[in-house]
C-alpha cells in the first residue's frame with residue numbers, strides 16, 4: 510500500500526513542479542514514506558535522516574517530510590527528537606502534501622498532519638490521474654481495519670474501514686490501463702471487507718475484469734472472517750483474469766492463540782475456506798503470514814502451527830517472531846523466552862522452505878504463463894512473474910514488456926525461476 514501511496518504522493522508533487530531524482534545528494538525535498546509493521550521502523554527513519562544530514566552538511570538544508578504509518582503513530586515524538594524533520598504527514602492526510610510543501614518553502618516551522626480524513630483524501634486524489642505506468646500496478650480500494658487483532662497497529666494508524674466507490678475505482682483502473690498497466694493488485698488492509706453501497710469485493714472484481722486490456726487481477730490482504738461464498742465463487746467463474754494465488758494470513762495454527770490474538774476465526778474455519786477455494790478452482794495455491802512465539806504460545810500451540818503449515822502446503826510464508834508494538838493491547842502481555850521463540854522460528858522457516866522447494870521443483874520442465882515486466886540492466890534477459898507471482902527470468906533480445914508468454918521452466922532457486930520462451934505458444938500444459 511505504501512507503494513501505491515508513494516505513487517500518488519509523486520502525482521501530487523509533480524503538479525507543483527517537483528520531479529523524482531536519482532541524484533539524492535542534490536534533492537530539494539526528501540519524502541520518507543514509512544511502514545510501522547516491522548520492528549525498528551522508527552529507528553530506520555532516524556538512521557535515514559542522519560544520512561541526509563551528513564550529506565547536506567554545510568549546504569542548504571532540503572525539506573524533509575516523513576509520511577506513512579510511523580508519522581501517524583509517532584508524529585510528535587519524531588518532530589520533538591529530530592528537528593531536521595520539517596513535517597510529519599499521516600497516511601490519511603497526504604492529499605494535503607502540496608499545501609505543506611508550499612508552506613515549508615516559505616517558512617520553516619514544523620508541521621504535524623495526522624488526521625483521519627480518508628474520504629477527503631480520495632476525493633482530492635480523484636482529480637489527479639494516476640500516472641503509474643508499470644506493467645503491474647497497485648490500486649488501493651479499501652483502507653483501515655475494524656478487526657483489532659491484539660498485536661496490530663493498523664486500526665490505530667490507518668483508522669476505521671473505508672471503501673472507495675466502485676465507479677471511482679473502475680475509472681482509476683481505466684487510467685492505469687491507458688498508461689500501459691496490464692496487471693492490477695487491489696489493495697486493502699482488509700481487502701475482502703470491501704463494501705460500497707452493499708457491493709462487495711466479488712462485484713468489484715467482476716466489474717474491473719470487464720476492462721479488456723486488464724490481463725490479470727490480484728487482491729491482498731484478506732481476512733478469513735470476510736472470505737464469503739460470493740468471493741469463493743469469483744475464483745470459480747473468473748479463472749482467466751483472477752490469479753490463482755491467494756494470500757490469506759492465519760498467524761497461528763492454535764485455536765487458543767488465535768483467540769488470544771482476537772483473530773475472530775478458528776483453524777477449522779480457516780481450513781474450510783481453503784477446501785472451498787480448492788473445490789472452486791483446483792489450481793489455487795496459498796501464501797500466509799505467521800507470528801511465532803506470541804505471548805502464551807506453548808510447544809503444543811507451536812506444533813499445531815507446524816501441522817497447519819504442512820497440511821496447507823503454503824507456497825510462501827512470511828514469518829516473524831512476535832514483537833510488541835507500542836499502544837497495542839498485546840504490548841502489555843508477558844513475552845515468551847526469546848531463545849525459545851527463535852528456535853521455533855528456525856524450525857518453522859526450515860519446514861516452510863522445504864515445502865517451497867518441493868513446490869518449485871514440480872514447476873521444472875513444465876510451462877508457466879509469464880507476464881513480463883522489465884529488461885534486466887545490461888543483460889539480454891527479461892524479468893516477469895507467473896500466475897503465482899513467482900519471479901521468472903528468460904534470456905531474450907526481444908522486448909517482452911507487457912506481454913504474456915508461455916515459458917518452459919528449466920530450473921531455479923528459492924527466489925527465482927529460469928526458463929525459455931516456448932516456440933510453440935499453445936502447449937497448455939501449465940504448472941499448478
Ligand code: SF4
Nearest residue numbers: 654656657658661663
Ligand atoms: S485484520 Fe489485519 S490489519 Fe486488521 S487488526 Fe488484524 S492484523 Fe491488523
